[in-house]
Amino acid sequence: MVRYLRPAALSAATLVLLLATDGAAVPGGRLRLETTASTSAARDAARDAARDAARDAARDATRPARPDGPAHPGAPAPLPPPTVLPDPGPAKLAGLPRTVFTGSGFDACSAPPLDVMRTWRGASPYGAVGIYSSGRQRACPQPQLTAAWVRQVRALGWRLVPIHAGRQAPCRTDLERSRRIDPARAVRQGRDEAAEAVRALRALGLGQGSPVYLDLESYPSGDAACGRAVVDFALGWTQALHAAGYRSGFYSGLDSGVGDLAACARAGAAPLPDALWYARWDDRTSTDGRGVLDADQWSRHQRAHQQVGNATESHGGAALRVDRDQLDTLVAR
Template sequence: MKAKLISVVAAAVLAFAGAVAAAGPANAAPQREQLVGQGVDSCAAPSLSQMSAFWNNTPYSAWGVYIGGIDRGCSQPNLTKAWVASVTNQGWHLMPLWVGPQNPCASGFDHFSTNTTTAYSQGKAEAVKAWNAMSALGMATNSPVTYDLEAPGSSTTTCINATKAFVRGWVAQLHVAPAQTAGVYTSTCSGFIDQFTTSPAPDFITGADWDGVLSTSSMSCVSTSHWTQHQRHKQYRGGHNETWNGVTINVDSDCSNGPTLALAPFSGNSACL
């Protein structure tokens, strides 16, 4: 367990290959930064006091936050521009997620079209919505954002092709200037994440592979030759309660070797490589 040695006010930013880096000045906009380290995600963004409890003398440096989308599961009373500024100045790396319409074979959600042309256009439309949400939260124009695709029990060829088209639209639109960094989250196997390599491919992936192994290089059903340049996050454990400094939150466990939203790069846990 590491104690974080980040000074918001006056610590020099160390080289990424080195140890702990400083958070940036208080008036800086959080932007794309690199992270090697552990994190968590939760349905609702915690309060500032809860974030502090999970920061002080814990293993965690990153938090996944659901910034919007028609299928977002929780309200977000804490998630504001001021909240983003406060937690990133504390040193947190954020992983913004957008939860729009889902694979047509996934039950219980709103869906994008099974028609690949329409699905592609819908992916572009969701990217615009995500960009607007990020802008409203004070995130810089190069910030990473992940599309949350919940994996169905099984997918037909029609659903797979539609999903791949949707992802291409999502990525293509986010790459329009001012370009964002486009990511996709889904199950590494049942979400067929390794099939999203067709150009334009996501800049990074977040693979749900609940094997308890922190290493991002170890992902079931994902080729070791794909997304190899610091382009991976891994959700290695599903929802469970954790208590730190007297505060309990239901979280998923994550490991990162990829882009996040922050004020400085951070290299804190080589096991996540």
């Protein structure tokens, strides 16, 4: 996304909504609300997570070692034993529905004016928009982004994907130190960023159970200490969001942040973000993860793929600079 480093684009795409368990049709797609109705369901989810972790650990133990380095060029380097934090998620999120969209969406550096959103809703194939809801490193002003704008845009049928632009990887030496994660304080800093994000979601009227995606731009691969700091930051971010009753999203490059997070997930890191949004500008609509993600990782409508960046599109006479995304993931409630 790089919204805090250069003028932004919007991510554009067709959106399918999934609603209720019968997948009721709505204009532009299908919407689905998945509800965890009881603490019993939460216990079942925790049990299933523990079972899956044990299965993954057993599987990984049988994999041959790779002393010669990553499996393919640009793959993340092996990381040290993962951090495991207490997860308040099962209790806090019990009974809060997951709202899922499958299809295409876009994000903008600045939230577009309401008349543009109205025009694009009628003239474009898109149905979701990423909004930079918080983050001290947002590049663009947000004069449109108010609770009133959110209400009106949602009334038009748009679904919202909140994004938080915060600290970046410690190995991003092109950034000032104050804009980077401190490896010694990564978990604490992730929690602090989550608190900021929650305040913004509440101010915009986005309810508990909504996700917010941490925008962690690509960084040089192969640096285990840097990758570990990024993952620890994401775990603290997730823990604090869960404690506040919100879901955690994570955006990064497929061969940097997402690859490092996937590797630590295999090793047992917790609590993991609830959804992943990966960048790979290959103009493919698939969310298959290109071999970096295992088939069973974030596989319950928990993935988005940023497929094209910095493209200018015009619909109904209204032009926007966009990044195009394929979504099969959590969006705001």
